Amino acid sequence: MPTTPLPVPCTRAQAVAALGEPGLGAALRAGRLRRIWHDLFVPADRARDRRTRARAALLLAGAPAALTGPTAAEIYGWLPPHTLSVHVAVPPRHRARGRPGLILHPAEFTEEDVLRLDDLPVLTSAHVLATLLATHHPNALPCVRTALRDLPPDLRRTLVREIRSVLRRSSERPPGIAIPAQRDRTSAPVPSRPEGASDGRGLPISGERAGPEGTRVGDQSGVRRIEVVEPRYAVRRRRTGAGTG
Secondary structure (H helix, E strand, C coil), X not given: CCCCCCCCXXXXXXXXXXXXXXXXXXXXHHCCEEEEECCEEEEHHHCCXXXXXXXXXXXXXXXXXXXXXXXXXXXXXXXXXXXXXXXXXXXCCCCCCCECCEEEEECXXXXXXXXXXXXXXXXXXXXXXXXXXXXXXXXXXXXXXXXXXCCCHHHHHHHHHHHHHHHHHCCCCCCCCCCCCCCXXXXXXXXXXXXXXXXXXXXXXXXXXXXXXXXXCCCCCCCCCCCCCCCCCCCCCXXXXXXXX
């Protein structure tokens, strides 16, 4: 029996301290422990647990780091759990490197931009939605609509300003994104336009080409804007039961 508690996830040094080298080898051979990334181990029955994998990804990335992209969208309740990959935001000059199943997003953020949700560090909704838009995630616009629907109408303009601010600073920003406009600023969420942002006649706004799934983010010149919100003002999350794990 180990004399030192085995944290979950654990590093190789922690596993050796708890089990010894022979014990670690035996646990791996017997399938009691699984290696999920380089020198990071978890109990076999938690190898596919999203929260456990998120903690492991954050441990591997090193501070400062926070969940973003689809992983954070699952925690907010905007997306159903659908992948074991973990998306983590790190400062642009951070030395961490991505690997299969661990996607790093260079991002400028401060402590104020990080929330604690489900006991995990998660970037604010503006950062997460901006990442989804900037990386052309196929469900970026549905996530924006859901975020808008969950917020009081008077806060939607605030979120839009925050998203636009994040996009201007984002190193992931592709050239020229048009985000479909919200028809009614006080009530209806942003309608989905899979064919791209248009002027009501099916023509791209300002001559911009629509990107995948109708999202092109970046140059906002002449583009009608959606409105988005920040969880620091109001968070109404629907718990999915799975979160990130």
